[in-house]
Each structure stands twice: as structure tokens, then as C-alpha cells.
Amino acid sequence: xxxxxxxxxxxxxxxVPDLDQADRFFVDVxxxxxxxSLGPFAxxxxxxxxxxxxxxxxxxxxxxxxxxxxxxxxxxVFSYEPADGQQPQPRNSDIGGHHxxxxxxxxxAAVAYLRAQGVRVMGDPTASSAASRGQRWVYFLSPxxxxxxxxxxxxxxxxxxxxxxxxxxxxxxxx
Numbered sequence: 001x002x003x004x005x006x007x008x009x010x011x012x013x014x015x016v017p018d019l020d021q022a023d024r025f026f027v028d029v030x031x032x033x034x035x036x037s038l039g040p041f042a043x044x045x046x047x048x049x050x051x052x053x054x055x056x057x058x059x060x061x062x063x064x065x066x067x068x069x070x071x072x073x074x075x076x077v078f079s080y081e082p083a084d085g086q087q088p089q090p091r092n093s094d095i096g097g098h099h100x101x102x103x104x105x106x107x108x109a110a111v112a113y114l115r116a117q118g119v120r121v122m123g124d125p126t127a128s129s130a131a132s133r134g135q136r137w138v139y140f141l142s143p144x145x146x147x148x149x150x151x152x153x154x155x156x157x158x159x160x161x162x163x164x165x166x167x168x169x170x171x172x173x174x175x
Contacts (some may be wrong), residue, residue, distance in 0.1 A: 011066070011074040012100060017086075017144050019063055019079035025142055029117050030102070032067040034074065037080075039063035063123035072103070088144055099139065101149035107136050110150050114140055125150075133158035 016022040026032040042060040043049050050057040060081040067075040090097040104110040107125050114121055122139040135153040142148060 011076050013076035013078065014098075014146070015078040015080055015143075017075065017079075019065060021143055022077055023065055026065075026067050026075065026077070029119065030081070032069050035066045035068050035074075037063055037065050045159070056083040056108075064069045069102075075100075084160075092147060099149050100146040101137070101151050104150050104152050105154065107138070107150055107152040110152075111138055114150075122147075128157075131157065131159040 017082075023034060027034055040060055040062050042058075044058065047057045049055050049059050049061075053059075053061075060083075062079040063083055064076055064078045067077065069075055111121055111125060120141045122141065125136045125138040127133075128135040128137065134144060134155055134157045135151055137148055137149055137151045139149050
């Protein structure tokens with residue numbers, strides 16, 4: 001069973017504490033393209049925000065920026081004024097914890113670039129094993145502490161050798 005007509009991922013949405021800071025990071029450091037900005041949105045007289053977004057009904061979505069991210073999934077980045085207070089950012093080990101991974105052709109060059117930009121890279125690149133053998137990866141932090149990852153597997157990953165269908169490979173993008 002599957003969702004009828006589903007073909008892939010369109011975008012990832014997340015909230016940041018300072019959208020201007022995030023914009024500088026995504027555009028100037030990561031290299032994303034800001035496609036558009038919208039907002040503010042508020043519904044002071046009904047429960048629309050709770051019903052449609054699962055937030056307190058008096059929460060205000062100050063602004064959102066939508067970014068094109070290379071050939072990957074786009075980002076919808078929000079700035080909220082929550083009516084019921086702010087929760088701390090989850091760690092990877094917390095429920096709701098997450099990270100976003102960027103594929104790069106040259107991991108070492110990408111790590112050197114991030115460090116030169118003053119970005120905190122979490123340790124040195126790690127070579128994966130078992131099913132992900134052939135991949136190297138490293139985490140890094142945004143200025144507000146959100147975790148991101150760089151991954152590179154120019155010759156593929158071990159599990160792909162036996163996969164019935166290879167959907168995408170950096171040397172041979174799907175057409």
C-alpha cells in the first residue's frame with residue numbers, strides 16, 4: 001500500500017529563531033536560492049492555526065522563506081511568535097530530533113569551506129560501514145544550533161549493489 005500518486009518529497013519545513021540570520025546562512029554559506037517570502041499570518045478570531053498547523057490558535061507565523069536547495073528537496077523555513085511559549089530545539093536523540101543531509105561531491109573540500117566560513121563542524125568525516133560502506137559523512141551546526149550533515153558516496157553505497165532498482169546516484173542522476 002502507498003499514498004495514491006505519491007512520487008517523492010517536495011520540501012522540508014522547519015522553524016528557526018531568527019529568519020534573517022537563517023536567510024544569510026542558507027543563501028551566503030550553504031548556497032541556497034531564496035524563491036519567495038510570505039507572511040505574516042494570524043487568525044485572531046478562530047481556531048484555524050490549531051486546526052491546520054497544530055499550534056496554539058493565537059500563534060502568529062511572522063514570515064516564511066522558501067528556498068531551492070540545489071537539485072534536492074526544497075526548504076520552507078518559518079519564523080513564529082508562539083502564543084504558548086517556545087520549546088527547546090530537540091537533539092537527535094529526542095522525539096522529533098532530526099537533521100538534514102546535503103550530498104557533496106568532495107567531502108573534504110566542503111568541510112574545509114564550512115570551517116573557513118566559521119561554521120562549527122562536529123569532528124572529522126566518518127567512513128560508514130556495513131550497508132552504507134562507501135559513504136563518508138560529518139555533521140555541522142547552523143548558527144542557531146540546528147544539525148545538518150554532509151554526505152558523499154561517489155562510488156555508491158554497499159546496499160545499492162544488491163538493490164533491485166537504483167533510483168538515484170550522484171554520477172548518474174535519474175532522468
